[in-house]
Amino acid sequence: MSQALAREPAPRAKREIFGTPIFGPESAQKGYALNKMCFSFNSAAARAEFIRDEAAYCARYGLTAAQTEAILKRDLLKLLDQGGNAYYLAKFAGILGLNMQDIGALQTGMSVEQFKAKLLAARDS
Amino acid sequence: MATIIGGLAASHVPAIGGAMAKGLQQDPYWAPFFDGFNAPCRWLEAAKPDAAVVIYNDHGLNFFLDKMPTFAVGAAPEYRNDDEGWGIPVSAPFPGDAKLSWHIIETLVGDEFDPVTCQEMLVDHAFSLPMQLFFRDRAHSIPTVPVVVNTVQHPLPSLRRCFKLGQAIGRAIESYPEDMKVVVIGTGGLSHQLEGERAGFINTAFDRRCMDAMTGDIDGILGIDPHELVELAGSQGVEVMNWVAMRGALLGDVHELHRNYHLPISNTASGIMLLENRPKLARAA
Numbered sequence: 001m002s003q004a005l006a007r008e009p010a011p012r013a014k015r016e017i018f019g020t021p022i023f024g025p026e027s028a029q030k031g032y033a034l035n036k037m038c039f040s041f042n043s044a045a046a047r048a049e050f051i052r053d054e055a056a057y058c059a060r061y062g063l064t065a066a067q068t069e070a071i072l073k074r075d076l077l078k079l080l081d082q083g084g085n086a087y088y089l090a091k092f093a094g095i096l097g098l099n100m101q102d103i104g105a106l107q108t109g110m111s112v113e114q115f116k117a118k119l120l121a122a123r124d125s
Numbered sequence: 126m127a128t129i130i131g132g133l134a135a136s137h138v139p140a141i142g143g144a145m146a147k148g149l150q151q152d153p154y155w156a157p158f159f160d161g162f163n164a165p166c167r168w169l170e171a172a173k174p175d176a177a178v179v180i181y182n183d184h185g186l187n188f189f190l191d192k193m194p195t196f197a198v199g200a201a202p203e204y205r206n207d208d209e210g211w212g213i214p215v216s217a218p219f220p221g222d223a224k225l226s227w228h229i230i231e232t233l234v235g236d237e238f239d240p241v242t243c244q245e246m247l248v249d250h251a252f253s254l255p256m257q258l259f260f261r262d263r264a265h266s267i268p269t270v271p272v273v274v275n276t277v278q279h280p281l282p283s284l285r286r287c288f289k290l291g292q293a294i295g296r297a298i299e300s301y302p303e304d305m306k307v308v309v310i311g312t313g314g315l316s317h318q319l320e321g322e323r324a325g326f327i328n329t330a331f332d333r334r335c336m337d338a339m340t341g342d343i344d345g346i347l348g349i350d351p352h353e354l355v356e357l358a359g360s361q362g363v364e365v366m367n368w369v370a371m372r373g374a375l376l377g378d379v380h381e382l383h384r385n386y387h388l389p390i391s392n393t394a395s396g397i398m399l400l401e402n403r404p405k406l407a408r409a410a
């Protein structure tokens with residue numbers, strides 16, 4: 001079919017998208033240890049071990065000082081800046097007992113109620 | 126020969142699993158979502174497909190960044206779910222159709238797609254929840270072929286590439302020499318973004334455009350590059366790639382039989398669609 005043969009557009013310089021980290025080659029390398037630690041949280045035993053001594057667990061996975069500090073402080077925006085990937089960080093959020101509205105509120109500086117209201121308001125958009 | 130009788134699409138956020146475990150299907154928050162499955166479930170009960178090909182993305186249960194395939198196809202007799210770390214119950218295993226898997230793999234490679242093949246593969250909520258939502262009591266007895274698309278790490282495959290993958294899967298199923306009925310399911314989306322200062326982003330206009338494109342101007346969305354897709358759909362809204370691949374597999378005349386659009390469920394705009402795939406008249410002649 002002819003449309004299937006249509007040329008892909010030439011790559012353009014990527015624009016910034018407000019408040020939206022793109023998890024690509026740079027973050028994938030920078031955040032590898034951090035994401036690997038979060039991937040380990042699939043295991044209940046790993047989650048328990050992390051809770052027993054968070055800093056020691058971070059050290060075992062080779063997190064940098066900045067990544068470890070961001071974990072200890074639950075600083076999600078910093079974790080993203082340090083190469084964290086949303087899909088793996090969600091497992092860290094699970095350990096903290098936070099749901100996605102709690103996470104959204106933390107990252108946007110809103111209260112949880114404000115964040116839920118923002119989601120609802122999208123209905124009218 | 127096998128025939129593809131239809132395509133289905135649904136969102137797949139983990140919170141759905143939590144709601145199911147707590148029996149909240151008729152809770153006012155959840156009912157508008159769960160009720161959206163009644164019509165597709167009735168259709169599936171009547172149509173009685175023999176197998177389901179499920180196109181989804183893994184959220185860090187089976188695949189990690191150490192080895193991250195752009196496309197992967199399961200080729201196992203059975204697929205297990207496991208602890209994903211966010212507290213939703215582990216589901217019972219799902220039967221595979223390894224023979225159909227290998228036929229799809231052979232056809233895809235012959236068609237210049239080169240997926241990773243997996244004789245062992247854990248399936249996460251993006252597979253298990255839509256299977257349970259669409260098939261209910263029969264979710265764990267319908268043979269399946271899981272197909273995984275990378276939505277986790279850029280570079281992501283383009284929508285056009287996903288559509289072509291779907292077309293190749295469609296050709297594979299239609300050349301399968303068993304007399305059986307197959308449905309293709311695409312899961313994920315619609316617009317949502319979990320991370321960053323734009324967390325909570327939802328784009329209803331774009332979601333409607335994608336749903337309309339399933340029976341309308343599909344080519345109009347295939348030119349959207351992955352970066353632009355993040356901008357329009359949100360970082361995880363890119364999962365609509367799985368819908369586009371599902372749509373690609375429907376090679377006949379495609380008719381929309383049902384849609385449900387509701388938001389929010391968790392941080393996500395939820396879309397459910399049932400598409401019927403009727404034989405093209407020209408090809409039937």
Ligand SMILES: [Fe+2]
Nearest residue numbers: 251313361364
């Ligand atoms: Fe997802």
